[in-house]
Amino acid sequence: AQRVTQPEKLLSVFKGAPVELKCNYSYSGSPELFWYVQYSRQRLQLLLRHISRESIKGFTADLNKGETSFHLKKPFAQEEDSAMYYCALGGSNYKLTFGKGTLLTVNP
């Protein structure tokens, strides 16, 4: 079975502060991990994936197989980062399993 856990439903930080959104997964095979984001009144969209190892909008995420984690980090949060963030796992049959999401609010 594949499972994704995002322990924080809500996360509130001030502008300029570092932010870390936690994601832990459970999967016996070789996982493919993603972060999807949904800004207010917009569609769900891909933010980044571990295989590309890119930094998107200042966000990075490193796959830690030992800790089965894929935390999303940004050193200096901006107000426009306020959104709902979903961690997703691509596992067996390449089915995508989403976490419950974390609502990030960046205060001015």
Added chain:
Amino acid sequence: EAGVAQSPRYKIIEKRQSVAFWCNPISGHATLYWYQQILGQGPKLLIQFQNNGVVDDSQLPKDRFSAERLKGVDSTLKIQPAKLEDSAVYLCASSFGGSRDEQYFGPGTRLTVT
């Protein structure tokens, strides 16, 4: 390029009624997905099509839900009869290849069952 289109955007029905949702994926995308997103939860895959064949429907409640993808392009998802617990946002997504490719989501259909 045009995005994934869905209709209707909102639907309110009474329990035991039937409802259908329509999705038009991005042109050229072989894989189409239907997700159910209940309030406070992440999207849950209901069914995945590769062209017009079903790849995964393990989480589709087949006693009441059905889906088809005609000619490997548009798709419809039907619920008959609806239950109160079917109230959710139904998301359609598409990707060029399989589910390890980036998925592009539609705006969703918000269903309320009263």
